[in-house]
Amino acid sequence: MHKKKIFSRESVYFHFFISPWFLGFLIFTLWPIIQSIYISSTDWEMQLNVAPKFIGMANYKNLLFNDELFWISLKNTFYYAFGSVPLGLILALILALLLNQKLRGITIFRTIFYLPSVISGVAVALLWVWIFNPQFGIVNAILAKLGLPTPGWLTDPAWAMPALIIMSLWGVGGSMLIFLAGLQGIPTEFYEAAEIDGAKLWAKFRYITLPMLSPTIFFNLVMGIIGSFQIFTNVYIMTSGGPGTATLVYVLYLFQNAFLYFKMGYASAMAWILFVIILTLTLLVIKSSAFWVYYETEVKR
Amino acid sequence: MKKFLVVLCLGVMFLVSSVLYAAPVEIRYIYWGNTEELQFREDMIKIFEQKHPDIKVIREGNPPAEYDRKLTAQLTAGNAADVINMCNDWWGQRGRQGAFADLTPFVKKDKLDLMKLFWSFPIKSMQSPGILEGLPYILKTQALFYNKKLFEEAGLAYPNDNWTWDNFLEAAIKLTKGEGAQKQYGVVGFPTINAAWMFGGDVTSSNMKLVVANNPKTLKGIQFLTDLIFKYKVMPTRAEFQAMGTGVRFSTGKGGMMIDYSWSIAWLQQAMHDPWDVVQLPMDPATKKRYPECRADGLAIYSQSKNKDTAWELVKAFATDLDIQKYIAKNEGIPALKSIALSPEHLNTFKEGFKPYNKKAFVDAVSYAKLQPFGGYYNELGTAWTREMDLVLLGKESPEEALKKFQTVGNDILKRLTK
Amino acid sequence: MKRRIIQVIFGYLLLIPFAILFLIPFLWSISTALKPLNQAFLFPPQWIPKPVMWENFVKGWKAAPFGRFFLNTTIITVLAVLGTVLSSSIVAYGFARLESFDKNILFILLLSTMMLPGQVTMIPIYILFKNLGWLNTFLPLIVPSWFGGGAFNIFLFRQFFLTIPKEFDDAAKVDGAGYFTIFWRIILPLSKPVLITITIFSIIYHWNDFLNPLIYLDKLEKFTIAIGLRYFQDNYQATYINLMMAVSLIALLPILILFLVAQRFFIKGIVLSGLKG
Numbered sequence: 001m002h003k004k005k006i007f008s009r010e011s012v013y014f015h016f017f018i019s020p021w022f023l024g025f026l027i028f029t030l031w032p033i034i035q036s037i038y039i040s041s042t043d044w045e046m047q048l049n050v051a052p053k054f055i056g057m058a059n060y061k062n063l064l065f066n067d068e069l070f071w072i073s074l075k076n077t078f079y080y081a082f083g084s085v086p087l088g089l090i091l092a093l094i095l096a097l098l099l100n101q102k103l104r105g106i107t108i109f110r111t112i113f114y115l116p117s118v119i120s121g122v123a124v125a126l127l128w129v130w131i132f133n134p135q136f137g138i139v140n141a142i143l144a145k146l147g148l149p150t151p152g153w154l155t156d157p158a159w160a161m162p163a164l165i166i167m168s169l170w171g172v173g174g175s176m177l178i179f180l181a182g183l184q185g186i187p188t189e190f191y192e193a194a195e196i197d198g199a200k201l202w203a204k205f206r207y208i209t210l211p212m213l214s215p216t217i218f219f220n221l222v223m224g225i226i227g228s229f230q231i232f233t234n235v236y237i238m239t240s241g242g243p244g245t246a247t248l249v250y251v252l253y254l255f256q257n258a259f260l261y262f263k264m265g266y267a268s269a270m271a272w273i274l275f276v277i278i279l280t281l282t283l284l285v286i287k288s289s290a291f292w293v294y295y296e297t298e299v300k301r
Numbered sequence: 302m303k304k305f306l307v308v309l310c311l312g313v314m315f316l317v318s319s320v321l322y323a324a325p326v327e328i329r330y331i332y333w334g335n336t337e338e339l340q341f342r343e344d345m346i347k348i349f350e351q352k353h354p355d356i357k358v359i360r361e362g363n364p365p366a367e368y369d370r371k372l373t374a375q376l377t378a379g380n381a382a383d384v385i386n387m388c389n390d391w392w393g394q395r396g397r398q399g400a401f402a403d404l405t406p407f408v409k410k411d412k413l414d415l416m417k418l419f420w421s422f423p424i425k426s427m428q429s430p431g432i433l434e435g436l437p438y439i440l441k442t443q444a445l446f447y448n449k450k451l452f453e454e455a456g457l458a459y460p461n462d463n464w465t466w467d468n469f470l471e472a473a474i475k476l477t478k479g480e481g482a483q484k485q486y487g488v489v490g491f492p493t494i495n496a497a498w499m500f501g502g503d504v505t506s507s508n509m510k511l512v513v514a515n516n517p518k519t520l521k522g523i524q525f526l527t528d529l530i531f532k533y534k535v536m537p538t539r540a541e542f543q544a545m546g547t548g549v550r551f552s553t554g555k556g557g558m559m560i561d562y563s564w565s566i567a568w569l570q571q572a573m574h575d576p577w578d579v580v581q582l583p584m585d586p587a588t589k590k591r592y593p594e595c596r597a598d599g600l601a602i603y604s605q606s607k608n609k610d611t612a613w614e615l616v617k618a619f620a621t622d623l624d625i626q627k628y629i630a631k632n633e634g635i636p637a638l639k640s641i642a643l644s645p646e647h648l649n650t651f652k653e654g655f656k657p658y659n660k661k662a663f664v665d666a667v668s669y670a671k672l673q674p675f676g677g678y679y680n681e682l683g684t685a686w687t688r689e690m691d692l693v694l695l696g697k698e699s700p701e702e703a704l705k706k707f708q709t710v711g712n713d714i715l716k717r718l719t720k
Numbered sequence: 721m722k723r724r725i726i727q728v729i730f731g732y733l734l735l736i737p738f739a740i741l742f743l744i745p746f747l748w749s750i751s752t753a754l755k756p757l758n759q760a761f762l763f764p765p766q767w768i769p770k771p772v773m774w775e776n777f778v779k780g781w782k783a784a785p786f787g788r789f790f791l792n793t794t795i796i797t798v799l800a801v802l803g804t805v806l807s808s809s810i811v812a813y814g815f816a817r818l819e820s821f822d823k824n825i826l827f828i829l830l831l832s833t834m835m836l837p838g839q840v841t842m843i844p845i846y847i848l849f850k851n852l853g854w855l856n857t858f859l860p861l862i863v864p865s866w867f868g869g870g871a872f873n874i875f876l877f878r879q880f881f882l883t884i885p886k887e888f889d890d891a892a893k894v895d896g897a898g899y900f901t902i903f904w905r906i907i908l909p910l911s912k913p914v915l916i917t918i919t920i921f922s923i924i925y926h927w928n929d930f931l932n933p934l935i936y937l938d939k940l941e942k943f944t945i946a947i948g949l950r951y952f953q954d955n956y957q958a959t960y961i962n963l964m965m966a967v968s969l970i971a972l973l974p975i976l977i978l979f980l981v982a983q984r985f986f987i988k989g990i991v992l993s994g995l996k997g
Binding site for chain 3: 008010011013014015016017018020021022023024025027028029031032033035036039095098099101103107109110111112113114115116118119121122123124126127128130131135136138170226229230232233236237251254258259264267268270271272274275278279282
Binding site: 334335336337339340359360361362363364365366367371375378549552553568571572573574 | 756757758760761762783784785850934938939940941947950951952953960963
């Protein structure tokens with residue numbers, strides 16, 4: 001083992017190799033962060049020949065206390081996150097369990113489930129607008145055939161967000177694969193031992209599968225939270241935050257403030273508040289993980 | 302010495318040739334368009350570039366939903382395109398805060414007799430005090446669309462240009478039948494602004510300083526509209542419209558008539574099942590006057606542009622070049638140039654693949670046209686109007702209350718905007 | 721034996737409904753793409769169009785300069801992915817194989833940047849590019865990828881590199897190889913699964929990117945596919961939904977093909993990089 005001298009040859013090489021990232025960090029992360037903090041304390045609106053004026057915490061104050069839309073967008077985002085993340089995880093787990101069987105043609109099914117998550121963006125958003133069309137879309141056509149009520153989906157303030165959540169479920173392929181990898185990493189000896197002890201299906205799931213999967217659940221949960229709070233493109237394309245403000249999510253409102261109204265300072269403050277929220281939630285999950293996540297090393301003990 | 306002379310000669314030749322060889326002047330043109338409009342603008346620009354090989358147009362065509370944001374970004378940053386696509390309902394220079402240059406000196410220089418070349422309405426609607434902001438190149442008006450098959454089934458004669466709103470109502474009642482999701486309505490499209498105007502009413506004063514919506518004539522019109530929905534039940538409710546809109550209802554044969562715009566023609570040609578045609582909007586039985594809305598798209602020059610003279614060439618061409626105007630007449634809609642718009646060629650020939658229809662109705666509408674007051678700078682007013690009208694059309698507010706409320710709210714907005 | 725048969729039947733019984741649900745959006749969009757416009761708005765909705773309008777694909781493609789858009793998107797994607805793969809692997813090699821006094825701190829820094837929402841730096845980065853004069857060029861969409869290619873990718877590479885036995889490195893060192901040679905000639909060739917995985921992830925990300933082209937590109941000729949699809953959305957009530965679906969499907973095709981061809985490596989890559997832990 002090399003001694004860690006300050007300017008050892010290896011250390012120099014280390015810095016050389018990581019320099020692309022480090023430079024990028026300085027230029028595209030650190031400096032913008034500092035700038036962003038500064039901008040969020042001004043009233044800058046990108047006008048020519050008008051210098052931004054320092055206004056301290058006024059942007060933050062206005063956001064928290066004077067801006068109804070801020071709270072609405074936050075509420076909508078929480079609604080979306082707390083809808084799509086749990087449902088998504090459950091669906092991903094179910095699909096992973098189904099895919100973990102030794103059946104012929106299982107790869108075809110795997111492809112079918114994973115594919116939607118790699119195609120994203122405008123094309124998919126337009127497709128789902130059409131699918132949710134209250135009159136001609138396939139969703140209501142199926143509901144009508146089953147004799148169920150046909151809501152207005154994206155045209156109805158009460159159903160617009162559920163529509164977006166349902167749409168997000170189509171893209172669980174990513175977390176599903178990670179669950180699948182996790183499942184395939186559980187040693188079969190555990191299940192065999194349990195069988196010998198007479199354990200039934202549900203017991204096997206609860207006492208072997210779930211605990212062994214807990215690191216994977218943890219990973220998917222954290223990624224899911226971070227991702228769902230930043231939802232933007234679908235809402236921008238499909239509803240522009242409507243009807244009314246039913247789907248005005250946080251990042252959309254941020255975008256509007258930045259690139260529609262050019263209230264750069266205001267939008268920067270919004271970005272920071274978002275960071276704090278995501279950080280807090282992530283730390284909460286991490287802290288709680290001590291109670292329910294079992295790593296292999298612990299189990300072996 | 303000889304070497305020096307050679308170099309000198311070469312140098313002079315180089316200088317002279319670089320002066321004579323003018324690199325094309327570039328101007329940026331920002332515009333909006335869906336896939337069809339993109340193609341129209343592209344063809345029009347190509348015609349222009351062919352005639353002006355020394356000018357290159359940089360296309361900044363944006364999806365309609367992004368245009369406003371892009372243009373505002375450019376204006377805010379102070380580097381907007383030289384030529385800007387604009388609409389006459391953008392209401393004055395204040396609509397874009399000093400964004401447009403005055404075209405009057407250019408018009409004078411090229412001796413354009415605007416009143417002779419164009420209808421007065423589009424030109425006047427592109428003026429704000431003392432300043433001409435744009436030259437129109439295409440007009441978009443309204444007409445009454447009707448489904449021939451449904452009229453025949455109901456035993457009704459087709460509408461004509463002498464119709465009044467009484468005829469309209471009578472037909473609407475006879476055309477409404479059925480129930481539920483498959484119900485056939487007599488009227489499936491009737492913009493609220495037309496309702497406000499139909500009996501001579503107004504929403505704002507002509508100088509846009511006051512909201513005057515709370516008056517008997519406007520009220521009579523809005524009442525008529527709500528009666529269509531709730532009293533005579535010949536028009537779908539707001540909720541039903543949200544499920545299936547005007548265009549789709551009409552094109553699938555579930556609506557007898559609709560008041561709609563000339564830009565729907567292209568789409569209808571493809572989407573419509575039954576035979577159809579258009580006539581002018583019905584008249585007020587008392588005054589025999591009609592009030593179709595008219596919009597004109599035009600080109601403006603950015604007030605900070607460094608290429609105003611070159612930009613003017615494009616503005617002038619779109620509005621007055623015969624080839625470009627004929628192209629518009631053949632492919633897109635009503636050309637702004639009166640001579641082309643009224644020509645038999647425009648009125649009687651149709652785009653390849655189109656079925657013939659009464660184009661004249663749209664052209665005639667320009668003479669009676671009115672400008673809707675909610676565009677551009679006054680967007681906020683439009684939002685307030687829509688809010689109140691939504692409540693009325695949902696049956697949650699009476700027309701009187703709505704107009705009264707709108708007048709108060711609207712005047713507050715105007716006071717703030719026209720400070 | 722009987723138990724096995726029941727298991728198999730049960731297995732398929734559960735899988736097939738889900739599969740159908742997941743396939744429906746695709747099938748529906750194909751059906752709509754092939755319809756003439758006057759059938760797109762029928763109620764109740766019909767699945768099989770008559771006649772089948774294969775020309776919608778051509779008409780839709782011609783409706784806007786999609787050839788240009790495809791070219792632009794390809795250029796951006798190729799250059800950005802190249803940058804991502806090269807720079808993130810180099811950086812990951814540093815973290816995986818080289819020691820330094822500040823390595824742990826820097827690694828924690830790297831991980832924490834994964835939690836930073838892009839919106840925090842979006843505005844200053846936009847202003848940076850504006851001041852550099854890079855607005856309306858492809859540079860803002862490509863250059864950042866060459867500076868480390870994203871913390872997530874660095875992390876994946878590092879995890880994978882850690883699983884390569886150090887003996888390979890040591891053997892090469894004995895032969896006099898320098899760090900870079902080891903990286904280029906030994907580590908990278910052994911990293912095919914994760915290389916393919918990250919390449920594919922990266923291609924998908926850049927191909928579908930909507931926000932960045934939206935805010936950085938002005939000229940029509942520079943637009944990407946994602947922006948181009950926006951032209952089908954109208955302010956007016958009804959759009960040419962069939963053409964829109966047709967072009968959307970064409971836009972999805974490259975990703976689809978890529979995935980089908982590479983999915984074996986792809987999924988192996990995720991598993992091997994030990995993501996589950």
